[in-house]
Amino acid sequence: MCYRVNTNFSIKQAEKYYDAKETDLDYQPEDEINGFSHPKTAVILDIAPTEILTAQWGLMPIWAKEDFLKKTNTLNAKIETAETLNSYKNSTKNRCLIPVKSFYEWQWQDAKGKNKRKFEIAIKDSTLFSLAGIYSLWENPETGKELYTYSIVTTKANELMSKIHNIKKRMPICLAQNNHKKWLEGNPLEDFSFPNLNPNLAAVEKSENLFAELFPL
DNA sequence: CCAGACGTTGTT
DNA sequence: GTCTGG
DNA sequence: CCAGACGTTGTT
DNA sequence: GTCTGG
Numbered sequence: 001m002c003y004r005v006n007t008n009f010s011i012k013q014a015e016k017y018y019d020a021k022e023t024d025l026d027y028q029p030e031d032e033i034n035g036f037s038h039p040k041t042a043v044i045l046d047i048a049p050t051e052i053l054t055a056q057w058g059l060m061p062i063w064a065k066e067d068f069l070k071k072t073n074t075l076n077a078k079i080e081t082a083e084t085l086n087s088y089k090n091s092t093k094n095r096c097l098i099p100v101k102s103f104y105e106w107q108w109q110d111a112k113g114k115n116k117r118k119f120e121i122a123i124k125d126s127t128l129f130s131l132a133g134i135y136s137l138w139e140n141p142e143t144g145k146e147l148y149t150y151s152i153v154t155t156k157a158n159e160l161m162s163k164i165h166n167i168k169k170r171m172p173i174c175l176a177q178n179n180h181k182k183w184l185e186g187n188p189l190e191d192f193s194f195p196n197l198n199p200n201l202a203a204v205e206k207s208e209n210l211f212a213e214l215f216p217l
Numbered sequence: 218c219c220a221g222a223c224g225t226t227g228t229t
Numbered sequence: 230g231t232c233t234g235g
Numbered sequence: 236c237c238a239g240a241c242g243t244t245g246t247t
Numbered sequence: 248g249t250c251t252g253g
Contacts, residue, residue: 003229004229061223061230063223064223068223071224072222072223072224073226074223074224074225078224085223085224086231087224088224104229113227113229116229151224154226165226168225170225170226208229
């Protein structure tokens with residue numbers, strides 16, 4: 001579901017939005033990043049809410065081997081099960097914010113998803129907003145280097161997202177500024193699941209060749 | 218009992 | 230480290 | 236945890 | 248019914 005996001009914002013913009021300072025940030029703005037390449041992105045951690053630093057998309061539990069992500073998809077964590085699953089259970093209280101401009105989702109036009117329409121989704125009237133993340137500090141057994149790794153928490157789709165993500169009907173937990181603190185403070189996961197939290201989302205279509213889809217050759 | 222998994226919903 | 234499928 | 240076995244030593 | 252292999 002939430003595998004591609006837009007991080008095309010400046011560090012300055014993020015510092016202002018979060019009232020935080022970049023500390024250990026290895027970051028390049030991108031219109032579209034792919035979770036499956038396990039990119040490093042900007043994050044704000046609960047332990048230091050005034051710092052913006054770098055973490056890897058793809059959570060690695062403390063016990064994970066180096067190739068863990070090759071076999072296990074931890075890009076998203078379902079809010080309903082995160083607290084019981086091995087990979088997430090010790091990280092559900094490690095809360096982080098992942099700043100994004102938007103994320104992308106594809107609407108299937110047929111049962112097999114042969115034809116899809118692409119949409120870009122964001123919180124309405126926002127410049128930036130946050131995806132809700134849980135994180136784990138992972139130590140590379142080879143080098144001893146520590147790395148923050150995270151997963152984006154997903155929930156049942158709201159009305160708009162059900163129309164777009166029309167097969168799986170899931171969406172990432174989207175936090176406007178007024179919910180940042182609540183998330184970082186470690187309030188119960190359930191407080192943030194739909195419909196307990198229903199972000200005011202808006203979508204625009206980004207399909208590459210709308211004309212061809214409407215009038216196939 | 219122990220080997221093997223540990224996850225979500227794409228291939229854009 | 231801990232769970233689970235066989 | 237549960238499906239499947241649960242037995243001995245011939246071909247006389 | 249109880250054990251055991253997977």
